[in-house]
Amino acid sequence: MRHTSTIAPQFYVTAPQPCPYLAGRMERKLFTALQGEGAQRLNDGLSKQGFRRSQNVLYRPSCADCAACLSARIDVAAFTPSKSQKRTLRRNAGLERRATSPWATEDQYALFRRYLESRHASGGMADMDAFEFASMVEETPIRTRVVEYVDGETGALVAVCLTDVLDDGVSMVYSFFDPDRERASLGTYIILDHIQIARETDLPHVYLGYWVPGSAKMSYKAKFSGLQLHVGSRWERMRDPADYAAQAHPLNNESISDQVAGITLPDGEPLRAGRK
Incomplete structure (x- = not known):
């Protein structure tokens, strides 16, 4: 009988960036590769x-002087x-x-370009070409869906969300929409509809990414009731946003090694921290 050993994920930390x-x-991210049979x-x-997932990588903010980014x-x-x-x-x-x-x-990419040029012209994705966009959408080792929203009268594509299906919810990886429909509040609508999707599929949560106290973005x-934040090592019901201001204080953060040591893997494999 042949036995194969499970390779434990290795975690790395990015170089500091604004x-x-x-x-x-300055921000840094703790990340690991998402691959193989155990990816889901x-x-x-x-x-x-x-x-959070980005293509075949899982990452979490892991800054030396700040812990303000709360899932x-x-x-x-x-x-x-x-x-x-x-x-x-x-x-x-x-x-x-x-x-x-x-x-x-092509329709998705055209809408994506219009969205970036209107909302994030100087952002990190501003130079993303069609091939890079296709990689963002298609390079996924797990159960992922593209949720499109189409105008029922004209057939025009007005919003898109790249959505992962988890065992306890749906995770909104990235969304974009028609910037000319500002009054429609499409960003809010996509979240509201994903709450409906979760209800239809009997999943308890909708993952939104990070909330940062003090960030207008x-x-x-x-503004969504029922919001939970991952603080320390547990989820808690969101209190008054002002209560989380201390998360940005340097003394309110664990070391990188302590952060890695606190991660629980599906099979309890040992962790090894590295740098990149």
């Missing part, structure tokens, strides 16, 4: 510990739409949802 959320700060289980397990998810059972969110649902009642396999199209996430 933080995109807090001025004057690893993604499920680490997503519950604040990690956020919505507890679907505890969510109740606000008056404003109900209006957003009504405004977009004419949209049709189409969930497909992760395959990039992330303030919209705090």
Whole structure:
């Protein structure tokens, strides 16, 4: 009988780069490769510990002087739409949802370019070409869907979300939408519809990425009821946003080695930390 040994994931830390959320700060990311037969289980397990997927990599902010980036998810059972969110649902009642396999199209890329040029012209994705866009969508070792939103009258593609399906929820990896429909609040609508998707598939959570206290870019996430934040090693119901200001203090952060040591893997394999 042949036995094969399981190779434990190795974790690395990126070099410091300017933080995109807090001025004057530097960010680093803790990351590991997402590959092999255990990719889905690893993604499920680490997503519950604040990690996010980007193609075949799982990462989590791991800064030396700050712990402000907090993974956020919505507890679907505890969510109740606000008056404003109900209006957003009504405004977009004419949209049709189409969930497909992760395959990039020309229409998606055209919408993606319009979105970037309007909202993030100087961002890290501004120079992404069609081939890089296709890689972002299609290079996934786990269960992923592209959720498209189409105008029911014109057939025009107005919004897209790259969505991972986890064992306890759906994770919104990246979304973009028609920048000319500003009054439609499409960004909010995509989240609201993913809450509905989670309900339809009996999944308890919608993972939103990171919420950062003090960052105007992330303030919209705090407007969703039932929001939970991953603080330290556990999820908690979000309190007053002002309560999390101390997360940006240098003394409120663990060392890189302690952060790695606190990670729980699906089979409890030993961890090895490295640098890149």
